[in-house]
Amino acid sequence: MSAWSPGELAPAPGAAPVGRMLRAQAAAELKLVLRNGEQVLLNLVIPLGLLVVLVLVPFVEVDGAGTPGERADFFVPGLMALAVMSAAFTGQAIAVGFERQYGVLKRLGATALPRWVLLLAKTLAVLVVELLQLTLLALVGLALGWSPQGAVVGAVVLVALGTAAFAGLGLLLGGTLRGLTSLAAANLVWLVLLVLGGIVFPLSAFGPAEAPLSLLPTAALSGGLREVLEAGAVLPVRETLVLAAWAVGGLALAARLFRWE
Protein backbone atom coordinates (compact mmCIF):
# COMPACT_ATOMS: atom_id res chain seq x y z
CA MET A 1 0.00 0.00 0.00
CA SER A 2 1.75 3.11 -1.19
CA ALA A 3 0.75 6.69 -0.47
CA TRP A 4 -1.76 8.55 -2.60
CA SER A 5 -0.35 11.36 -4.65
CA PRO A 6 -2.03 14.75 -4.38
CA GLY A 7 -4.94 15.18 -6.74
CA GLU A 8 -5.26 11.47 -7.44
CA LEU A 9 -8.61 11.29 -5.66
CA ALA A 10 -9.89 14.72 -6.69
CA PRO A 11 -13.66 14.51 -7.20
CA ALA A 12 -14.73 14.20 -10.83
CA PRO A 13 -18.25 12.81 -10.60
CA GLY A 14 -20.42 11.94 -13.55
CA ALA A 15 -22.46 9.10 -14.97
CA ALA A 16 -21.14 6.99 -17.84
CA PRO A 17 -23.11 6.96 -21.10
CA VAL A 18 -26.18 4.71 -20.78
CA GLY A 19 -24.88 2.36 -23.49
CA ARG A 20 -21.72 1.64 -21.53
CA MET A 21 -23.62 1.00 -18.29
CA LEU A 22 -26.06 -1.27 -20.10
CA ARG A 23 -23.31 -3.31 -21.75
CA ALA A 24 -21.35 -3.70 -18.53
CA GLN A 25 -24.37 -4.67 -16.44
CA ALA A 26 -25.78 -7.07 -19.05
CA ALA A 27 -22.38 -8.75 -19.41
CA ALA A 28 -22.18 -9.15 -15.62
CA GLU A 29 -25.69 -10.61 -15.46
CA LEU A 30 -24.87 -13.06 -18.24
CA LYS A 31 -21.63 -14.12 -16.57
CA LEU A 32 -23.49 -14.78 -13.33
CA VAL A 33 -26.01 -17.05 -15.09
CA LEU A 34 -23.45 -18.99 -17.11
CA ARG A 35 -21.14 -19.44 -14.10
CA ASN A 36 -23.84 -20.67 -11.78
CA GLY A 37 -24.07 -24.46 -11.92
CA GLU A 38 -27.73 -24.63 -10.92
CA GLN A 39 -28.66 -22.00 -13.49
CA VAL A 40 -26.88 -23.91 -16.27
CA LEU A 41 -28.59 -27.11 -15.16
CA LEU A 42 -31.99 -25.42 -15.10
CA ASN A 43 -31.57 -23.46 -18.32
CA LEU A 44 -29.65 -25.84 -20.58
CA VAL A 45 -28.96 -29.32 -19.25
CA ILE A 46 -32.50 -30.21 -18.14
CA PRO A 47 -34.39 -28.93 -21.25
CA LEU A 48 -31.90 -30.55 -23.63
CA GLY A 49 -31.74 -33.79 -21.66
CA LEU A 50 -35.53 -34.00 -21.43
CA LEU A 51 -35.84 -33.44 -25.16
CA VAL A 52 -33.51 -36.30 -25.99
CA VAL A 53 -35.08 -38.68 -23.46
CA LEU A 54 -38.70 -37.85 -24.32
CA VAL A 55 -38.17 -38.23 -28.06
CA LEU A 56 -36.13 -41.42 -27.90
CA VAL A 57 -37.88 -43.21 -25.01
CA PRO A 58 -41.61 -43.32 -25.70
CA PHE A 59 -42.91 -43.40 -22.11
CA VAL A 60 -45.18 -40.40 -22.67
CA GLU A 61 -48.05 -41.19 -25.07
CA VAL A 62 -48.64 -38.51 -27.69
CA ASP A 63 -51.71 -38.95 -29.91
CA GLY A 64 -50.80 -39.60 -33.51
CA ALA A 65 -47.09 -39.38 -32.85
CA GLY A 66 -45.37 -42.64 -33.43
CA THR A 67 -42.03 -41.93 -35.01
CA PRO A 68 -39.24 -40.04 -33.24
CA GLY A 69 -39.68 -37.24 -35.79
CA GLU A 70 -43.38 -36.86 -34.92
CA ARG A 71 -42.53 -36.98 -31.22
CA ALA A 72 -39.91 -34.29 -31.74
CA ASP A 73 -42.56 -32.14 -33.45
CA PHE A 74 -44.54 -32.31 -30.19
CA PHE A 75 -41.72 -32.03 -27.66
CA VAL A 76 -39.45 -29.36 -29.22
CA PRO A 77 -42.05 -26.56 -28.83
CA GLY A 78 -42.87 -27.80 -25.30
CA LEU A 79 -39.25 -27.78 -24.19
CA MET A 80 -38.75 -24.39 -25.80
CA ALA A 81 -41.52 -23.17 -23.52
CA LEU A 82 -39.78 -24.85 -20.57
CA ALA A 83 -36.53 -23.13 -21.52
CA VAL A 84 -38.21 -19.72 -21.63
CA MET A 85 -39.82 -20.37 -18.24
CA SER A 86 -36.46 -21.48 -16.78
CA ALA A 87 -34.60 -18.41 -18.00
CA ALA A 88 -37.19 -15.69 -17.54
CA PHE A 89 -39.11 -16.95 -14.51
CA THR A 90 -37.21 -19.43 -12.36
CA GLY A 91 -33.73 -18.06 -13.00
CA GLN A 92 -34.81 -14.46 -12.44
CA ALA A 93 -36.85 -15.23 -9.33
CA ILE A 94 -33.91 -17.01 -7.71
CA ALA A 95 -31.30 -14.46 -8.77
CA VAL A 96 -33.34 -11.41 -7.78
CA GLY A 97 -34.39 -13.00 -4.48
CA PHE A 98 -30.76 -13.49 -3.46
CA GLU A 99 -29.61 -10.15 -4.87
CA ARG A 100 -32.15 -8.44 -2.65
CA GLN A 101 -31.18 -10.51 0.36
CA TYR A 102 -27.46 -9.79 -0.15
CA GLY A 103 -28.10 -6.07 -0.56
CA VAL A 104 -26.81 -6.07 -4.14
CA LEU A 105 -29.81 -4.19 -5.54
CA LYS A 106 -29.69 -1.72 -2.67
CA ARG A 107 -26.05 -1.10 -3.36
CA LEU A 108 -26.59 -0.70 -7.12
CA GLY A 109 -29.32 1.80 -6.27
CA ALA A 110 -26.66 4.06 -4.79
CA THR A 111 -24.58 4.07 -7.98
CA ALA A 112 -25.11 6.02 -11.17
CA LEU A 113 -26.85 2.99 -12.73
CA PRO A 114 -30.53 3.90 -13.20
CA ARG A 115 -33.04 1.22 -12.27
CA TRP A 116 -34.49 1.05 -15.75
CA VAL A 117 -31.04 0.31 -17.14
CA LEU A 118 -30.63 -2.44 -14.55
CA LEU A 119 -33.94 -4.01 -15.59
CA LEU A 120 -33.09 -3.63 -19.27
CA ALA A 121 -29.73 -5.30 -18.65
CA LYS A 122 -31.44 -8.22 -16.91
CA THR A 123 -33.84 -8.52 -19.86
CA LEU A 124 -30.97 -8.49 -22.34
CA ALA A 125 -29.16 -11.22 -20.41
CA VAL A 126 -32.34 -13.34 -20.37
CA LEU A 127 -32.75 -12.85 -24.13
CA VAL A 128 -29.17 -13.94 -24.78
CA VAL A 129 -29.66 -17.04 -22.62
CA GLU A 130 -32.89 -17.81 -24.49
CA LEU A 131 -31.17 -17.42 -27.84
CA LEU A 132 -28.60 -19.96 -26.71
CA GLN A 133 -31.28 -22.32 -25.34
CA LEU A 134 -33.57 -22.16 -28.36
CA THR A 135 -30.70 -22.55 -30.81
CA LEU A 136 -29.42 -25.65 -29.00
CA LEU A 137 -32.94 -27.10 -28.66
CA ALA A 138 -33.58 -26.52 -32.37
CA LEU A 139 -30.27 -28.11 -33.37
CA VAL A 140 -30.77 -31.16 -31.14
CA GLY A 141 -34.40 -31.34 -32.31
CA LEU A 142 -33.37 -31.28 -35.96
CA ALA A 143 -30.87 -34.04 -35.29
CA LEU A 144 -33.72 -36.09 -33.78
CA GLY A 145 -35.92 -35.60 -36.82
CA TRP A 146 -37.87 -32.43 -35.93
CA SER A 147 -39.44 -30.82 -39.02
CA PRO A 148 -40.60 -27.32 -38.09
CA GLN A 149 -43.43 -25.67 -40.04
CA GLY A 150 -44.86 -22.19 -40.08
CA ALA A 151 -43.35 -18.73 -39.84
CA VAL A 152 -40.46 -18.01 -37.52
CA VAL A 153 -41.93 -14.56 -36.84
CA GLY A 154 -44.98 -16.09 -35.14
CA ALA A 155 -42.71 -18.13 -32.86
CA VAL A 156 -40.63 -15.04 -32.08
CA VAL A 157 -43.73 -13.05 -31.08
CA LEU A 158 -44.88 -15.88 -28.81
CA VAL A 159 -41.44 -16.24 -27.20
CA ALA A 160 -41.24 -12.48 -26.65
CA LEU A 161 -44.67 -12.38 -25.00
CA GLY A 162 -43.86 -15.49 -23.00
CA THR A 163 -40.60 -13.92 -21.82
CA ALA A 164 -42.44 -10.79 -20.70
CA ALA A 165 -45.06 -12.90 -18.89
CA PHE A 166 -42.52 -15.10 -17.11
CA ALA A 167 -40.17 -12.24 -16.31
CA GLY A 168 -43.03 -10.33 -14.69
CA LEU A 169 -43.94 -13.35 -12.56
CA GLY A 170 -40.27 -14.01 -11.75
CA LEU A 171 -39.72 -10.41 -10.62
CA LEU A 172 -42.94 -10.63 -8.59
CA LEU A 173 -41.66 -13.68 -6.73
CA GLY A 174 -38.02 -12.59 -6.43
CA GLY A 175 -39.04 -9.05 -5.55
CA THR A 176 -41.24 -9.98 -2.62
CA LEU A 177 -39.75 -13.13 -1.04
CA ARG A 178 -36.41 -13.80 0.63
CA GLY A 179 -33.74 -15.63 -1.38
CA LEU A 180 -34.29 -19.16 -0.14
CA THR A 181 -38.09 -18.85 -0.08
CA SER A 182 -38.06 -17.48 -3.59
CA LEU A 183 -35.80 -20.32 -4.70
CA ALA A 184 -38.11 -22.94 -3.22
CA ALA A 185 -41.27 -21.34 -4.62
CA ALA A 186 -39.77 -20.82 -8.09
CA ASN A 187 -38.57 -24.42 -8.29
CA LEU A 188 -41.93 -25.72 -7.13
CA VAL A 189 -43.82 -23.67 -9.72
CA TRP A 190 -41.33 -24.82 -12.37
CA LEU A 191 -41.93 -28.47 -11.51
CA VAL A 192 -45.72 -28.14 -11.34
CA LEU A 193 -45.85 -26.35 -14.69
CA LEU A 194 -43.45 -28.88 -16.21
CA VAL A 195 -45.97 -31.61 -15.42
CA LEU A 196 -49.32 -29.79 -15.67
CA GLY A 197 -48.45 -26.95 -18.01
CA GLY A 198 -48.57 -28.75 -21.33
CA ILE A 199 -44.80 -29.17 -21.68
CA VAL A 200 -44.28 -32.89 -21.25
CA PHE A 201 -47.81 -34.29 -21.15
CA PRO A 202 -50.41 -33.26 -23.71
CA LEU A 203 -53.17 -31.36 -21.89
CA SER A 204 -55.74 -33.78 -23.33
CA ALA A 205 -54.34 -36.31 -20.82
CA PHE A 206 -55.96 -34.34 -17.98
CA GLY A 207 -59.58 -34.74 -19.15
CA PRO A 208 -61.95 -32.05 -17.88
CA ALA A 209 -59.04 -30.03 -16.43
CA GLU A 210 -57.78 -29.36 -19.95
CA ALA A 211 -59.64 -26.08 -20.43
CA PRO A 212 -58.47 -24.34 -17.21
CA LEU A 213 -54.94 -25.75 -17.58
CA SER A 214 -54.72 -24.29 -21.07
CA LEU A 215 -54.79 -20.83 -19.47
CA LEU A 216 -51.43 -21.43 -17.77
CA PRO A 217 -48.59 -19.43 -19.34
CA THR A 218 -46.53 -22.55 -20.15
CA ALA A 219 -49.58 -24.13 -21.79
CA ALA A 220 -50.24 -21.03 -23.86
CA LEU A 221 -46.59 -20.75 -24.90
CA SER A 222 -46.04 -24.45 -25.68
CA GLY A 223 -49.49 -24.75 -27.29
CA GLY A 224 -48.94 -21.61 -29.33
CA LEU A 225 -45.49 -22.74 -30.45
CA ARG A 226 -46.98 -26.10 -31.48
CA GLU A 227 -49.70 -24.34 -33.49
CA VAL A 228 -46.99 -22.45 -35.36
CA LEU A 229 -44.13 -24.94 -35.62
CA GLU A 230 -46.14 -28.17 -35.85
CA ALA A 231 -49.36 -27.09 -37.58
CA GLY A 232 -48.04 -24.13 -39.55
CA ALA A 233 -50.31 -21.41 -38.10
CA VAL A 234 -49.18 -17.77 -38.47
CA LEU A 235 -50.03 -16.55 -34.97
CA PRO A 236 -52.62 -18.38 -32.85
CA VAL A 237 -54.95 -15.75 -31.40
CA ARG A 238 -56.04 -17.46 -28.19
CA GLU A 239 -52.54 -18.33 -26.98
CA THR A 240 -51.25 -14.88 -27.91
CA LEU A 241 -53.99 -13.22 -25.88
CA VAL A 242 -53.42 -15.51 -22.87
CA LEU A 243 -49.70 -14.73 -22.86
CA ALA A 244 -50.36 -11.00 -23.28
CA ALA A 245 -52.72 -11.09 -20.30
CA TRP A 246 -50.11 -12.85 -18.12
CA ALA A 247 -47.48 -10.37 -19.27
CA VAL A 248 -49.57 -7.31 -18.44
CA GLY A 249 -50.81 -8.73 -15.14
CA GLY A 250 -47.42 -10.06 -14.01
CA LEU A 251 -45.46 -6.95 -14.89
CA ALA A 252 -48.08 -4.65 -13.34
CA LEU A 253 -48.12 -6.62 -10.08
CA ALA A 254 -44.33 -6.80 -10.03
CA ALA A 255 -44.10 -3.04 -10.56
CA ARG A 256 -46.47 -2.47 -7.62
CA LEU A 257 -45.09 -4.99 -5.15
CA PHE A 258 -41.38 -5.24 -6.00
CA ARG A 259 -39.16 -4.28 -3.06
CA TRP A 260 -35.52 -3.42 -3.75
CA GLU A 261 -34.34 -4.44 -0.28
Next chain:
Amino acid sequence: MTDLALEVDGLVKRFRVPGGGARTAVDGLSLAARRGTVLALLGPNGAGKTTTVEVCEGYQDPDAGTVRVLGLPPRTPSLRPRVGVMPQAGGTYPGLRCGEALRLVASFAARPLDPGALLERLGLTEVEGTACRRLSGGQQQRLSLAMAVVGRPELVFLDEPTSGLDPQARRGTWELVEALRADGATVVLTTHLMDEAERLADDVVVVDAGRVVAAGTVAELTRHGAAGQLRFRATPGLDLDQLLSALPEGCLAKESPAGQYLVEGPVDPQLLAAVTAWCATNGVRADDLRVETRTLEDVFLELTGKELRT
Protein backbone atom coordinates in the same frame (compact mmCIF):
# COMPACT_ATOMS: atom_id res chain seq x y z
CA MET B 1 -23.53 27.30 -3.71
CA THR B 2 -23.48 26.55 -0.04
CA ASP B 3 -20.27 25.52 1.66
CA LEU B 4 -22.08 22.65 3.33
CA ALA B 5 -21.97 19.25 1.67
CA LEU B 6 -24.56 17.84 4.05
CA GLU B 7 -27.21 19.49 6.19
CA VAL B 8 -29.51 17.56 8.48
CA ASP B 9 -32.03 19.53 10.47
CA GLY B 10 -34.36 18.06 13.09
CA LEU B 11 -34.31 14.57 11.59
CA VAL B 12 -36.80 12.12 13.09
CA LYS B 13 -37.10 8.50 12.01
CA ARG B 14 -39.38 5.95 13.64
CA PHE B 15 -39.70 2.26 12.95
CA ARG B 16 -42.74 0.15 13.63
CA VAL B 17 -41.90 -2.66 15.97
CA PRO B 18 -43.53 -6.10 15.95
CA GLY B 19 -46.54 -6.13 18.24
CA GLY B 20 -47.50 -2.53 17.52
CA GLY B 21 -45.97 0.74 18.58
CA ALA B 22 -42.95 2.49 17.21
CA ARG B 23 -39.32 2.84 18.14
CA THR B 24 -37.75 6.22 17.55
CA ALA B 25 -34.35 5.51 16.03
CA VAL B 26 -33.46 9.12 15.31
CA ASP B 27 -34.98 11.81 17.47
CA GLY B 28 -34.56 15.39 16.25
CA LEU B 29 -30.99 15.07 15.07
CA SER B 30 -29.20 17.96 13.37
CA LEU B 31 -25.73 18.06 11.89
CA ALA B 32 -23.75 19.62 9.07
CA ALA B 33 -20.68 18.60 7.11
CA ARG B 34 -18.56 21.34 5.61
CA ARG B 35 -17.27 20.73 2.10
CA GLY B 36 -13.82 19.21 1.99
CA THR B 37 -13.88 17.99 5.58
CA VAL B 38 -14.36 14.71 7.40
CA LEU B 39 -17.37 14.43 9.70
CA ALA B 40 -17.57 11.49 12.10
CA LEU B 41 -20.80 10.28 13.66
CA LEU B 42 -19.61 8.69 16.84
CA GLY B 43 -21.77 6.58 19.06
CA PRO B 44 -22.45 3.09 20.36
CA ASN B 45 -24.29 0.43 18.41
CA GLY B 46 -27.96 1.26 18.09
CA ALA B 47 -27.43 5.01 18.54
CA GLY B 48 -29.09 5.81 15.20
CA LYS B 49 -25.94 6.43 13.15
CA THR B 50 -26.76 4.03 10.34
CA THR B 51 -30.38 5.19 10.15
CA THR B 52 -29.21 8.80 9.86
CA VAL B 53 -26.76 7.91 7.11
CA GLU B 54 -29.36 5.84 5.24
CA VAL B 55 -31.76 8.78 5.20
CA CYS B 56 -28.95 10.95 3.80
CA GLU B 57 -28.23 8.31 1.16
CA GLY B 58 -31.88 8.32 0.09
CA TYR B 59 -32.58 4.77 1.25
CA GLN B 60 -35.13 5.84 3.84
CA ASP B 61 -37.51 8.76 4.08
CA PRO B 62 -37.48 10.85 7.24
CA ASP B 63 -40.61 11.11 9.39
CA ALA B 64 -39.75 14.72 10.16
CA GLY B 65 -36.97 17.17 9.53
CA THR B 66 -35.09 18.16 6.40
CA VAL B 67 -32.00 16.74 4.77
CA ARG B 68 -29.97 18.45 2.06
CA VAL B 69 -27.22 16.55 0.29
CA LEU B 70 -25.03 18.84 -1.80
CA GLY B 71 -27.97 21.24 -1.52
CA LEU B 72 -30.52 18.75 -2.88
CA PRO B 73 -33.09 16.34 -1.42
CA PRO B 74 -31.42 12.94 -0.84
CA ARG B 75 -33.45 11.05 -3.44
CA THR B 76 -32.58 13.40 -6.31
CA PRO B 77 -31.40 11.13 -9.16
CA SER B 78 -28.68 13.56 -10.26
CA LEU B 79 -27.01 13.01 -6.88
CA ARG B 80 -26.22 9.36 -7.53
CA PRO B 81 -22.96 9.87 -9.46
CA ARG B 82 -21.90 12.62 -7.05
CA VAL B 83 -22.28 10.58 -3.87
CA GLY B 84 -20.35 7.42 -2.96
CA VAL B 85 -21.87 4.96 -0.52
CA MET B 86 -20.27 2.20 1.53
CA PRO B 87 -23.00 0.33 3.40
CA GLN B 88 -22.26 -1.46 6.63
CA ALA B 89 -22.37 -4.90 5.07
CA GLY B 90 -22.97 -6.76 1.87
CA GLY B 91 -23.84 -5.34 -1.50
CA THR B 92 -21.64 -7.34 -3.86
CA TYR B 93 -22.69 -10.08 -6.27
CA PRO B 94 -21.41 -13.25 -4.56
CA GLY B 95 -20.66 -14.82 -7.95
CA LEU B 96 -18.59 -11.98 -9.41
CA ARG B 97 -14.86 -11.85 -8.85
CA CYS B 98 -13.43 -9.06 -6.73
CA GLY B 99 -11.91 -7.25 -9.71
CA GLU B 100 -15.03 -7.72 -11.84
CA ALA B 101 -17.24 -6.27 -9.12
CA LEU B 102 -15.12 -3.13 -8.87
CA ARG B 103 -14.82 -2.74 -12.67
CA LEU B 104 -18.58 -3.10 -13.01
CA VAL B 105 -19.20 -0.19 -10.64
CA ALA B 106 -16.37 1.77 -12.29
CA SER B 107 -18.10 1.36 -15.66
CA PHE B 108 -21.08 3.35 -14.36
CA ALA B 109 -18.90 6.45 -13.88
CA ALA B 110 -17.80 8.93 -16.50
CA ARG B 111 -14.27 9.38 -15.15
CA PRO B 112 -13.60 6.53 -12.73
CA LEU B 113 -10.38 5.89 -10.83
CA ASP B 114 -8.23 3.12 -12.26
CA PRO B 115 -9.72 -0.01 -10.63
CA GLY B 116 -6.42 -1.89 -10.78
CA ALA B 117 -4.58 0.88 -8.96
CA LEU B 118 -7.33 1.13 -6.36
CA LEU B 119 -7.21 -2.64 -5.73
CA GLU B 120 -3.45 -2.44 -5.36
CA ARG B 121 -3.61 0.44 -2.90
CA LEU B 122 -6.13 -1.39 -0.77
CA GLY B 123 -4.15 -4.62 -0.79
CA LEU B 124 -6.67 -6.54 -2.90
CA THR B 125 -4.53 -7.36 -5.93
CA GLU B 126 -3.94 -10.94 -4.81
CA VAL B 127 -7.65 -11.61 -4.52
CA GLU B 128 -8.66 -9.78 -7.71
CA GLY B 129 -9.69 -13.10 -9.30
CA THR B 130 -11.42 -14.47 -6.19
CA ALA B 131 -15.21 -14.70 -6.11
CA CYS B 132 -16.67 -12.10 -3.76
CA ARG B 133 -18.35 -14.77 -1.65
CA ARG B 134 -14.92 -16.27 -0.89
CA LEU B 135 -13.35 -13.01 0.29
CA SER B 136 -12.67 -12.60 3.99
CA GLY B 137 -14.74 -10.09 5.92
CA GLY B 138 -11.91 -7.55 5.86
CA GLN B 139 -11.38 -8.00 2.12
CA GLN B 140 -15.09 -7.47 1.49
CA GLN B 141 -14.95 -4.30 3.58
CA ARG B 142 -12.07 -2.95 1.49
CA LEU B 143 -13.77 -3.90 -1.77
CA SER B 144 -16.87 -2.12 -0.56
CA LEU B 145 -14.79 0.96 0.23
CA ALA B 146 -13.22 0.81 -3.24
CA MET B 147 -16.68 0.59 -4.82
CA ALA B 148 -17.77 3.69 -2.89
CA VAL B 149 -14.91 5.87 -4.16
CA VAL B 150 -14.15 4.48 -7.64
CA GLY B 151 -16.59 6.88 -9.32
CA ARG B 152 -14.73 9.89 -7.87
CA PRO B 153 -17.68 11.28 -5.90
CA GLU B 154 -17.79 14.68 -4.19
CA LEU B 155 -19.31 13.26 -1.03
CA VAL B 156 -18.66 9.82 0.42
CA PHE B 157 -20.69 8.07 3.11
CA LEU B 158 -18.79 5.33 4.92
CA ASP B 159 -20.77 3.29 7.43
CA GLU B 160 -18.35 1.69 9.92
CA PRO B 161 -15.56 1.54 7.32
CA THR B 162 -12.99 -0.20 9.51
CA SER B 163 -15.06 -2.59 11.59
CA GLY B 164 -13.46 -5.99 11.46
CA LEU B 165 -10.25 -4.80 9.79
CA ASP B 166 -6.78 -5.72 11.00
CA PRO B 167 -4.55 -2.77 12.01
CA GLN B 168 -2.74 -2.62 8.68
CA ALA B 169 -5.94 -2.59 6.63
CA ARG B 170 -7.37 -0.01 9.01
CA ARG B 171 -4.39 2.24 8.38
CA GLY B 172 -4.91 1.81 4.62
CA THR B 173 -8.53 2.90 4.99
CA TRP B 174 -7.51 5.89 7.09
CA GLU B 175 -4.95 6.93 4.49
CA LEU B 176 -7.59 6.77 1.79
CA VAL B 177 -9.97 8.94 3.83
CA GLU B 178 -7.19 11.45 4.49
CA ALA B 179 -6.25 11.53 0.81
CA LEU B 180 -9.90 12.07 -0.19
CA ARG B 181 -10.11 15.00 2.21
CA ALA B 182 -6.82 16.43 0.98
CA ASP B 183 -8.16 16.32 -2.58
CA GLY B 184 -11.31 18.22 -1.62
CA ALA B 185 -13.88 15.45 -1.20
CA THR B 186 -16.21 15.44 1.79
CA VAL B 187 -16.37 12.30 3.90
CA VAL B 188 -19.12 11.43 6.36
CA LEU B 189 -18.34 8.32 8.35
CA THR B 190 -19.84 6.49 11.28
CA THR B 191 -17.71 4.81 13.87
CA HIS B 192 -17.72 3.61 17.43
CA LEU B 193 -13.95 3.82 17.55
CA MET B 194 -12.51 6.81 19.40
CA ASP B 195 -9.08 6.66 17.84
CA GLU B 196 -10.67 6.64 14.40
CA ALA B 197 -12.72 9.76 15.07
CA GLU B 198 -9.78 11.48 16.77
CA ARG B 199 -7.44 10.71 13.92
CA LEU B 200 -9.70 11.39 10.92
CA ALA B 201 -12.45 13.80 11.78
CA ASP B 202 -12.49 17.56 11.48
CA ASP B 203 -15.85 17.55 13.20
CA VAL B 204 -17.38 14.98 15.47
CA VAL B 205 -21.03 14.52 16.23
CA VAL B 206 -21.54 12.34 19.30
CA VAL B 207 -24.82 10.47 18.97
CA ASP B 208 -26.64 8.51 21.62
CA ALA B 209 -30.19 7.18 21.57
CA GLY B 210 -31.00 9.04 18.35
CA ARG B 211 -29.90 12.44 19.65
CA VAL B 212 -26.81 14.59 19.33
CA VAL B 213 -25.23 14.78 22.75
CA ALA B 214 -22.21 16.82 21.69
CA ALA B 215 -20.78 18.27 18.52
CA GLY B 216 -17.65 20.14 17.59
CA THR B 217 -14.06 19.63 16.58
CA VAL B 218 -12.11 16.95 18.42
CA ALA B 219 -10.14 19.71 20.18
CA GLU B 220 -13.30 21.50 21.29
CA LEU B 221 -14.90 18.35 22.60
CA THR B 222 -11.87 17.15 24.53
CA ARG B 223 -10.85 20.55 25.88
CA HIS B 224 -14.22 21.44 27.29
CA GLY B 225 -14.59 20.53 30.96
CA ALA B 226 -11.09 19.15 31.26
CA ALA B 227 -9.62 22.62 31.19
CA GLY B 228 -7.62 23.26 34.28
CA GLN B 229 -6.54 20.03 35.85
CA LEU B 230 -2.94 19.52 36.88
CA ARG B 231 -1.86 16.34 38.58
CA PHE B 232 1.36 15.21 40.23
CA ARG B 233 2.68 12.70 42.73
CA ALA B 234 4.82 13.59 45.73
CA THR B 235 5.33 12.65 49.36
CA PRO B 236 2.02 12.55 51.25
CA GLY B 237 0.97 15.34 53.58
CA LEU B 238 2.19 18.45 51.77
CA ASP B 239 0.86 21.73 53.14
CA LEU B 240 -1.88 22.56 50.65
CA ASP B 241 -2.72 25.96 52.14
CA GLN B 242 0.88 27.00 51.68
CA LEU B 243 0.79 25.70 48.10
CA LEU B 244 -2.40 27.62 47.32
CA SER B 245 -0.98 30.87 48.69
CA ALA B 246 1.78 30.54 46.09
CA LEU B 247 -0.68 30.09 43.24
CA PRO B 248 -2.86 32.60 41.37
CA GLU B 249 -6.29 33.49 42.79
CA GLY B 250 -9.12 31.00 42.31
CA CYS B 251 -7.17 27.79 42.29
CA LEU B 252 -8.08 24.69 44.25
CA ALA B 253 -5.76 21.98 45.49
CA LYS B 254 -6.46 18.62 47.04
CA GLU B 255 -4.69 15.41 47.93
CA SER B 256 -6.59 12.26 47.09
CA PRO B 257 -5.53 9.57 47.64
CA ALA B 258 -2.48 10.18 49.78
CA GLY B 259 0.47 11.36 47.68
CA GLN B 260 -1.66 12.14 44.63
CA TYR B 261 -2.21 15.85 44.17
CA LEU B 262 -4.71 17.67 41.99
CA VAL B 263 -4.59 21.38 41.26
CA GLU B 264 -7.61 22.89 39.56
CA GLY B 265 -7.49 26.27 37.90
CA PRO B 266 -6.74 27.95 34.59
CA VAL B 267 -3.87 25.81 33.37
CA ASP B 268 -1.37 28.07 31.65
CA PRO B 269 2.42 28.40 31.71
CA GLN B 270 2.23 30.72 34.75
CA LEU B 271 0.36 28.15 36.83
CA LEU B 272 2.77 25.41 35.81
CA ALA B 273 5.71 27.67 36.73
CA ALA B 274 4.13 28.57 40.06
CA VAL B 275 3.59 24.95 41.01
CA THR B 276 7.09 23.86 40.05
CA ALA B 277 8.62 26.93 41.76
CA TRP B 278 6.77 26.12 44.96
CA CYS B 279 8.03 22.54 44.77
CA ALA B 280 11.61 23.75 44.24
CA THR B 281 11.39 26.16 47.17
CA ASN B 282 10.03 23.47 49.48
CA GLY B 283 12.28 20.65 48.32
CA VAL B 284 9.37 18.66 46.93
CA ARG B 285 10.07 16.31 44.07
CA ALA B 286 6.95 16.19 41.92
CA ASP B 287 6.69 13.04 39.86
CA ASP B 288 4.32 12.47 36.98
CA LEU B 289 3.45 16.14 36.69
CA ARG B 290 0.90 16.39 33.92
CA VAL B 291 -1.81 18.59 32.49
CA GLU B 292 -4.98 16.55 32.30
CA THR B 293 -6.54 16.15 28.87
CA ARG B 294 -9.65 14.22 28.07
CA THR B 295 -10.13 11.77 25.29
CA LEU B 296 -13.32 11.50 23.29
CA GLU B 297 -13.92 8.40 25.33
CA ASP B 298 -14.01 10.44 28.54
CA VAL B 299 -16.33 12.92 26.85
CA PHE B 300 -18.67 10.19 25.79
CA LEU B 301 -18.69 8.54 29.18
CA GLU B 302 -19.38 11.85 30.85
CA LEU B 303 -22.18 12.84 28.45
CA THR B 304 -24.05 9.57 28.34
CA GLY B 305 -22.91 7.64 31.37
CA LYS B 306 -22.11 4.75 29.05
CA GLU B 307 -19.03 3.06 27.79
CA LEU B 308 -18.73 3.50 24.05
CA ARG B 309 -17.32 0.10 23.31
CA THR B 310 -20.20 -2.22 23.89
